[in-house]
Amino acid sequence: SQQGEEDPQALSIQEGENATMNCSYKTSINNLQWYRQNSGRGLVHLILIRSNEREKHSGRLRVTLDTSKKSSSLLITASRAADTASYFCATKHGSSSNTGKLIFGQGTTLQVKP
Amino acid sequence: EAGVAQSPRYKIIEKRQSVAFWCNPISGHATLYWYQQILGQGPKLLIQFQNNGVVDDSQLPKDRFSAERLKGVDSTLKIQPAKLEDSAVYLCASSPWTGEEAEAFFGQGTRLTVV
Numbered sequence: 001s002q003q004g005e006e007d008p009q010a011l012s013i014q015e016g017e018n019a020t021m022n023c024s025y026k027t028s029i030n031n032l033q034w035y036r037q038n039s040g041r042g043l044v045h046l047i048l049i050r051s052n053e054r055e056k057h058s059g060r061l062r063v064t065l066d067t068s069k070k071s072s073s074l075l076i077t078a079s080r081a082a083d084t085a086s087y088f089c090a091t092k093h094g095s096s097s098n099t100g101k102l103i104f105g106q107g108t109t110l111q112v113k114p
Numbered sequence: 115e116a117g118v119a120q121s122p123r124y125k126i127i128e129k130r131q132s133v134a135f136w137c138n139p140i141s142g143h144a145t146l147y148w149y150q151q152i153l154g155q156g157p158k159l160l161i162q163f164q165n166n167g168v169v170d171d172s173q174l175p176k177d178r179f180s181a182e183r184l185k186g187v188d189s190t191l192k193i194q195p196a197k198l199e200d201s202a203v204y205l206c207a208s209s210p211w212t213g214e215e216a217e218a219f220f221g222q223g224t225r226l227t228v229v
Contacts, residue, residue, distance in 0.1 A: 008126055030215065031215045033217060033218075035220075042118075042205060042220035042221055043157070043205070043207075043218075043220040044220045045217035045218065045219070045222070048215055048217060050215060064177065088156050089155070090218075092215065099168070100164075101159060101162060101170050102147060102159065102160075102207075102218055103159060103211075104149070104156040104157045104158070105156050106154045106155055107155075108157045
């Protein structure tokens, strides 16, 4: 069964605005990762946050993790039309961060209008 | 470095036929995943290998799906017999064994249509 639930399911914004998408999960994790999927393409890793971290930045991306609430958020600042894609959170479970299962949520579809 | 290679890119078969997908992970990557992604949904983990051993196959419909990873490198996923609901994109991904948390690198996927 899928682990994560994301909201919103779909988001439409204007270029230059910020986009925030949320992810909730059910069981304890080793880390949480965000991936992007452009139409008709494979998934590309964006950022990883460990279970003992609360916030992480990478370029225009900011990820937060609240393990007490079992939730994470991805913020994309100053969005561009090229950011139009589906975004998935994925949680790593198991006794080892290398052998644990990588479980994906249902995703948020982001449309950035030029 | 070369990415994860999958073939074929597209496959159309009739229900009850069999089909096989092939994946060549990034060289040296110990972990290999197969996911099923139905249109509009997130990827669903079917099976995970660590080298040539199975780490998790709890979501693999074993009455019709099988997978193997010979010599801990290439992998094949087979469906026999296929059902209409198997129509999906089948994604292969690999991760290195680094001792640190590692991202998964995905192939382009195989789009299967069962008619």
